[in-house]
Amino acid sequence: MPGLQTVALSVVAGRGARFEDEARSGWSHLLEHMVFKGAGGRSAKSIVEVIEAEGGNINAATGYERTSYQIRALRHGLDLGSAVLADLIQRPAMDAADLAREKQVVAQEIAEAADAPDDLVFDLAQTAAFNGQPLGRPILGSEASIGTTTPESLDAWRAALYGPESLVISAAGAVDEDALLVLAERDFGGLAPSGVLAREAAPAAFVGGTQAIARKLEQANVVLLLPAIGVRDADYFALRLLAEMLGGGMASRLFQEAREKRGLAYAIDAYCETYADTGVLGVFAGCAASDAAELVEVAAAEILGMTTPVGDAELSRAKAQLKGGLFMGRESALSRSEHAAGHVLTFGHTLTAEQIAAEVDAVTAADVARLAWRILSPATSAAAVLGPRGALKAAPAFRKALFDRA
Template structure:
């Protein structure tokens, strides 16, 4: 499996001043009532980050700067293929021995690949942390990558591709990346094309490991009942060797955003699936937070929702009252130096024209006329959703690993809360005017797309004045 959405919190200088003006007591509050995230860096660049909450269970994992963004058209799919091969046996454990060892200690071992990261993690009893780290180190460093296993896994990945092709939302977002980042690594899919999967060999996998799986590109993250010092000792034992030369590692190539569109017309489908996005910002950009709040203002809705006709959200009321769509959801996908900010919606051919126009009207409204009440409600909802997402050792561990890779530290929850609370309606409007208003969008659609407005009309709607239809 692989995940798409990630979130970040950074604040502008103006927001920092606003926070600082609240006084020393407020700043001191940031340091209390939250478990400390401890970080240690080994001489070879390998990092260990933990949050100890004194629980009987823990999650520990390796977060690696490796994904489809570090591939080319010729080897696209290698990172994901390698993730599959990690559980097929090592020089110390056969696949059966590995599976039995994990099962016998009641643990769970899993992995996923995204466009910029590959993750291997285990959830186990805290007392079994040393064994979990031993297993993780073994599958990363000693995988046999046997020819028979490679051939068997080709079929597994090809079947996975067939399943994803039946998920229209996944297809649309792959199309969106392909058109928004055409000609760049972010335009590649995570699984890769089928012709690559059929041709990837052991040498390709070994080469990718040597190029991307370097100590300075890894973070060993853990949450739950974990002793930081003991985990550091384990890291020294398993990952503390001398750093390999990093001269051969591929750097992060800039990925140019292109306003454009992909339409895959299939009149046999009952609904049109559309994603409309502008270029957002990367993890460390200070405009991330106001764009997150704007994202929350637009929100999400589907026909089965109890919220609708009487909800304060104007776009939601419009869709509920007029039945213009089956569902919609805003999204904010972040990468190191760029991102996609937009909305994904499902409708039918009879309503796709009006639905698109109404959605763009809402985008223009948020650019110019968003209210203080809407912003406060959006901030509260955002904070609630983020807190829910951090419920459990696995999401906390994931949060630690991702943040360590993206900007070198874990942002404490109180600091995150203060930064979000510092956002004003004017901050949201400024960000929307900068990144959404009069910008070239990327559009991807699949289904009966005949009535979807032409790209030139969609582009024109990105600067037309708000019509007041929601007033």
């Protein structure tokens, strides 16, 4: 990226919580924590200090299908950054005392998520949608499942997740490709193949259902989900546009109808999450308990409205918004590095801005309407409501409004 004085380096494994069985739920996230406690002869403190001394910062994140380790640094920090990330991934200390402490830390993270209604409601909806499957379990796992780990079992899990066949090394910013290749060979060229615990993720099935929990809160938190498509599906950009028009911004249908016209919610939006083989179309809202039932009926009506082809102006505006968001992200070195790694893990190659724009522009109103019918055709949904008891009836009301029409 010409003109930048900084570099972003990502080492991304195409493995995450989706690859866990129930007994190992949360192990990938705990592992991501543990490698920072010491690696390659450096202590937890020195790992951070050596990066910050070069004007950089280090971070990591665990998802359902990926685990990412990231460094942002001044342009001369690429060499050190690569060496440190290689140590984290291949040579963590896995000290027993550190593991005991980190289990406590993650237990507090689990408790914090349970205490945050706008976090918990998404976990509840995910569980309702994919109950009994890895995608239906929280990425953090549970105190019971992470409590069974030992330094040896967690290190075996590390070897399974971070094998050479699942890793992508990606950099953006002030980086020279030839220099990066040299560092990749130096620091990762001897990486051993995955251990015997490695396995492919089982196909996911959206089963649907409801989760309704009464809690003394000022407002109801609502998440509504419908089964969607995977990231490799030909209708992927039609899904992105559908979510944008449904609830992606202030001009969206949900915002205008639920907030501007009816005053039912301060925050309401639609989104999509896509995995390798499946996905969800979701709506989130926070509202008064007395308005929850009406709000889900409005959401159902607006979703059903997407089965009728949209007008040219609405589709054009959604395309501009989607491309704007995608391209603004490309102006961040870390975002570009992460997206490039994701492209390689998903498609086997990177996608140019021009290719993405062409895919977005190729979507027609008929494509979006056809996809809306496709999403509704299984007659399956999931809903989670967390808040005052009077709001709980909104969970089953969503399915009724969508599928039990006269």
